[in-house]
Amino acid sequence: xxxxxxxxxxxxxxxxxxxxxxxxxxxxxxxxxxxxxxxxxxxxxxxxxxxxxxxxxxxxxxxxxxxxxxxxxxxxxxxxxxxxxxxxxxxxxxxxxxxxxxx
Amino acid sequence: xxxxxxxxxxxxxxxxxxxxxxxxxxxxxxxxxxxxxxxxxxxxxxxxxxxxxxxxxxxxxxxxxxxxxxxxxxxxxxxxxxxxxxxxxxxxxxxxxxxxxxxxxxxxxxxxxxxxxxxxxxxxxxxxxxxxxxxxxxxxxxxxxxxxxxxxxxxxxxxxxxxxxxxxxxxxxxxxxxxxxxxxxxxxxxxxxxxxxxxxxxxxxxxxxxxxxxxxxxxxxxxxxxxxxxxxxxxxxxxxxxxxxxxxxxxxxxxxxxxxxxxxxxxxxxxxxxxxxxxxxxxxxxxxxxxxxxxxxxxxxxxxxxxxxxxxxxxxxxxxxxxxxxxxxxxxxxxxxxxxxxxxxxxxxxxxxxxxxxxxxxxxxxxxxxxxxxxxxxxxxxxxxxxxxxxxxxxxxxxxxxxxxxxxxxxxxxxxxxxxxxxxxxxxxxxxxxxxxxxxxxxxxxxxxxxxxxxxxxxxxxxxxxxxxxxxxxxxxxxxxxxxxxxxxxxxxxx
Numbered sequence: 157x158x159x160x161x162x163x164x165x166x167x168x169x170x171x172x173x174x175x176x177x178x179x180x181x182x183x184x185x186x187x188x189x190x191x192x193x194x195x196x197x198x199x200x201x202x203x204x205x206x207x208x209x210x211x212x213x214x215x216x217x218x219x220x221x222x223x224x225x226x227x228x229x230x231x232x233x234x235x236x237x238x239x240x241x242x243x244x245x246x247x248x249x250x251x252x253x254x255x256x257x258x259x
Numbered sequence: 260x261x262x263x264x265x266x267x268x269x270x271x272x273x274x275x276x277x278x279x280x281x282x283x284x285x286x287x288x289x290x291x292x293x294x295x296x297x298x299x300x301x302x303x304x305x306x307x308x309x310x311x312x313x314x315x316x317x318x319x320x321x322x323x324x325x326x327x328x329x330x331x332x333x334x335x336x337x338x339x340x341x342x343x344x345x346x347x348x349x350x351x352x353x354x355x356x357x358x359x360x361x362x363x364x365x366x367x368x369x370x371x372x373x374x375x376x377x378x379x380x381x382x383x384x385x386x387x388x389x390x391x392x393x394x395x396x397x398x399x400x401x402x403x404x405x406x407x408x409x410x411x412x413x414x415x416x417x418x419x420x421x422x423x424x425x426x427x428x429x430x431x432x433x434x435x436x437x438x439x440x441x442x443x444x445x446x447x448x449x450x451x452x453x454x455x456x457x458x459x460x461x462x463x464x465x466x467x468x469x470x471x472x473x474x475x476x477x478x479x480x481x482x483x484x485x486x487x488x489x490x491x492x493x494x495x496x497x498x499x500x501x502x503x504x505x506x507x508x509x510x511x512x513x514x515x516x517x518x519x520x521x522x523x524x525x526x527x528x529x530x531x532x533x534x535x536x537x538x539x540x541x542x543x544x545x546x547x548x549x550x551x552x553x554x555x556x557x558x559x560x561x562x563x564x565x566x567x568x569x570x571x572x573x574x575x576x577x578x579x580x581x582x583x584x585x586x587x588x589x590x591x592x593x594x595x596x597x598x599x600x601x602x603x604x605x606x607x608x609x610x611x612x613x614x615x616x617x618x619x620x621x622x623x624x625x626x627x628x629x630x631x632x633x634x635x636x637x638x639x640x641x642x643x644x645x646x647x648x649x650x651x652x653x654x655x656x657x658x659x660x661x662x663x664x665x666x667x668x669x670x671x672x673x674x675x676x677x678x679x680x681x682x683x684x685x686x687x688x689x690x691x692x693x694x695x696x697x698x699x700x701x702x703x704x705x706x707x708x709x710x711x712x713x714x715x716x717x718x719x720x721x722x723x724x725x726x727x728x729x730x731x732x733x734x735x736x737x738x739x740x741x742x743x744x745x746x747x748x749x750x751x752x753x754x
Binding site (some may be wrong): 188196 | 341351352495496527530531534536
């Protein structure tokens with residue numbers, strides 16, 4: 157059951173809202189490429205794959221998981237809605253006053 | 260042999276039919292034709308985005324690299340993954356802006372952001388210059404695939420002519436809807452075929468993955484790791500970073516982005532696509548299996564390794580299926596490239612030269628451009644010779660030069676002037692051209708530098724020149740912006 161959010165938030169207008177957890181999206185780049193000099197080996201094989209391949213595959217899977225976490229956290233904050241323009245009356249792109257959600 | 264021909268023909272016919280039927284129930288305005296009326300849900304956008312993964316380049320080139328070069332091939336897996344993590348933030352921003360202004364091309368985006376027609380024209384020309392070699396690559400791949408899968412019964416030239424004719428037909432009629440429908444067929448086929456081959460071949464020839472890689476490591480020591488020099492970790496990292504930035508400045512990708520119905524589509528795709536593209540791994544397994552099973556292919560013949568091992572292993576009907584899937588990997592991306600290039604030429608070149616033309620006229624011009632572009636690319640493919648190879652190598656570096664200007668435009672207002680963006684792109688492109696045409700690499704330009712620096716992808720230099728010029732021009736032309744910020748309720752500041 158989606159409970160009411162405890163603090164009234166303004167309805168988000170547009171533009172990216174940044175949170176600390178968005179930094180998770182940097183982990184694949186740092187981990188996959190940063191670990192490369194150490195992961196550049198054949199043995200030990202992991203599930204039959206050379207270590208280098210296993211390392212990269214592991215990071216690909218981790219990327220999906222991390223992006224899923226970010227999506228869930230964004231959803232929890234109402235930052236990733238399935239808003240379809242046209243269905244909701246949108247305030248245009250110019251400053252027509254902040255269309256606040258009912259406090 | 261006749262079986263494989265029949266299968267190739269049948270799938271070809273199904274693809275054309277699907278492509279032609281795709282337009283039913285939609286009046287083909289320019290917006291419908293180029294960006295599907297912005298009505299595609301997650302599934303279609305997913306397929307269009309994923310379409311980038313299985314081009315002929317990955318199908319033939321991915322297995323070819325694994326076959327000929329070994330571990331460096333893995334960069335393909337990495338750059339796509341990193342591109343998807345970036346897409347989570349980048350694409351909703353692009354989509355939102357484009358949707359509000361009903362943009363249909365990449366150049367439109369730059370024109371609107373920088374309020375500069377000149378910049379738009381430059382972006383349009385850069386886009387088309389990069390798209391045509393890419394299209395040539397697809398046609399070349401199509402020729403190879405069909406002639407291999409038909410056991411030589413159909414010549415590459417015949418295959419390219421008929422493939423191009425089909426492409427023109429359904430692209431003119433259905434636009435991007437045709438691409439989306441055929442993409443569904445393509446991904447279904449390729450998924451099954453690649454996974455089956457990637458699992459079966461290692462077991463058939465070596466008895467399993469572990470045994471395969473141990474055998475390869477014994478026969479070719481160092482093949483399964485990145486070498487110390489040349490395609491070293493430094494090369495790998497710089498190439499992955501460069502190409503992952505480059506993915507989203509390809510003009511056809513912008514078009515794919517515009518087709519979405521809502522921005523959330525991209526966030527969901529950013530979660531799913533890394534997993535989905537893991538299937539590329541099986542393409543590599545085919546290439547690795549082929550290194551010892553069908554040895555002796557060198558140079559560009561390495562790209563034939565997938566078909567050679569398939570023909571040595573499977574019955575003709577299976578080879579026909581593989582060929583048919585390969586055929587689709589050329590047609591679907593090819594159709595996106597054609598639509599995008601035609602839209603750019605009609606909207607951002609013709610439309611600028613003849614500013615009074617109506618949307619209807621521009622739509623007609625766009626469709627009229629399709630056969631022209633297709634024929635031009637086909638002739639380049641058939642008669643281009645060595646020059647194409649240079650162009651192809653340039654393609655990625657050419658579009659990547661648009662990246663700084665794109666990112667710097669994403670805020671509320673562009674952070675640099677149109678002049679700076681223009682100068683940066685021009686400087687970057689000139690660097691790319693001179694480096695590519697002279698065949699230089701970081702090693703030849705600066706032989707005294709340490710190996711790590713020498714192995715950097717040469718595209719890094721062009722990007723550095725680009726950014727430097729942007730910074731210089733911005734400093735030189737700095738002025739107090741008099742008309743400041745139409746203050747839109749900025750979301751970054753919670754009210």
